[in-house]
Amino acid sequence: MNYVIKTEDIKKVYHMGSVDVHALKSANIQIESGEFVSIMGPSGSGKSTLMHILGCLDSPSSGQYFLDNEEVSQFSKNKLAWIRNIKIGFVFQTFNLLPHLNILKNVELPLMYAGIHAGKRGKIASDLLDRLGLGDRLHHKPSELSGGQRQRVAIARAVINNPAIILADEPTGNLDSQSGSDILTIFKELHQEKNTIIMVTHDPHIAKIADRTITLKDGEVINGHISQ
């Protein structure tokens, strides 16, 4: 089986003074290429920690993490930066666009760090924004756009380098229901295009559009860790 994500006994311990906090006790999950997986769980269940580790923003305290058949848990910080740039696309609840750059420049950002020539970047980014219906807004600042539009920009930024996985952290959490469903439609389309999507949510209705749901509780995966 070709797993794009495979974790083996991942643990994450935070040292808060003299107390050790076990944010993630033992996570074993496998995600196949092209799957749409949602991650659910109450707050404090370790969702965010798991997301950060899967997104290579953080390293596990122990255990192994295979991303696209590479063991990345012991990678150097520079190598992790490269992984985040090429293999991972993030979509955040709060969009996380750079406010002083126009949306074209925002979408170009991962291309810039990938070392793609400036002239080529604009073309790639504007084509993509065009496809997402923002072709007439290229030079607008994020603050001039609606929430739904901003999240579309964020999705464009996430997929611009054709990543191996798209990680979305409550992508509709800050949107009204109409914009939220528009965004979910985009994710569905991305899924149809064989993208691997991992979405954190606490809304069971949203989780339903995923192929399966991984449920976490108290730092442990209690359900859905492998595909059925």
Added chain:
Amino acid sequence: MAISLSESIQVGFQDFWTRKLRSLVTILGIILGTMSIIVILSLVNGMNQQTMKWMTERGGLTKITVSRNWEAKNPLNLPEFFTLKEVNLIKNLIPEADYFNATIYNRSQVKFASNNTFSRMVGTFTDFEKVEEWTADRGRFIKSFDIDESNNVIVLGNTIKEELFGSKNPIGKTVTVENQQLTVIGVMKYRFMESSGNIFTDNPFEYMNRTSVIPISTMINKFGQKDAIDELTIKAKSPEEAIVLKEKLEDIIFNLRRGQAIFNVESAKEEAEKMQESAAMFKIIFFFISSISLLVGGIVIMNIMLASVQERTREIGIRLAVGARRFDIFLQFLIQSVVITFIGGVIGVITGVSIVKYVGKFLNVSTMVDMSMIYIALLVSVGVGLIFGIFPSLRASNLNPVDALRYE
């Protein structure tokens, strides 16, 4: 490098522009620092240039002067003048000299018809015009036969001629000096130098224009002057040889006066070097003063950059999330810091040059701006940005992506 240098610079300028007011306040220290570098360097350069001109106009760097050392005590009561015999002896001991001249100074009233004025009188040999690089530009200078025959001839200084003759031609006319009738054979060339901050006179060479020249033999034989020569002036073949020749002359003259420093031997080349040395000291001292303002400017930059890193923590988190390496973040902030100080440097250079041009002219101070100073000032400003940008940039690049993204 994932992100190109030109791009980082562009981002730096963008950052500067989005926070215009803050950036401008931040760079004030740098502006003042670079401005003072420009002002100081151009003042010192102007001084040096003025010194060199002074030296050149008074006989150039190959000139050596032997004159009375007024600071020396004379307990043995040795002669404080040279005799003609001694002068000849000295002359024969230094055949390597290009020109050799001896002078007696005096000050006398010069009369023509009802006009009279005081003139500095110089009794001298014909080499005077070679050693001083100064001669008559109307009529002729003293010739050797004037000296052989103790002729009653005089070459007037330009101002003396003006005061006695006005616009009339003085050549061939007879003037009276201390009961001697002297025929005017020439007028010395007018000497002028633009004064640099000298409030006493417009022309520091005016004393030369008030100098009249007669044959040394006439001075000795007809003006009741004893065989007492005040000054020797010698021209070496090159400034380098002048320094060697000066040492040799010192030995000779020392020996002539039984080891007593009755006379000073000075080489123009050495004097110029001394003046340039003190100008260099001056430069260094003022450089330290301007570095204090650059230091303060640098600390301000560091402070502002630290605030900027704090403010942009989330941005750093976002950049890290989409693939920026720590080095990219480091470079982004370092370049921003350098851009800020570079802009400060440019403004400093512009204001500095304007101050030098306009205020310098207004205060009648001679200044000189050249490209090397501008490069130095810009280099220093960039250096300040680099040095004081390192710490904030390291701080930015060491942020943990998760914490940075969570930062509100």
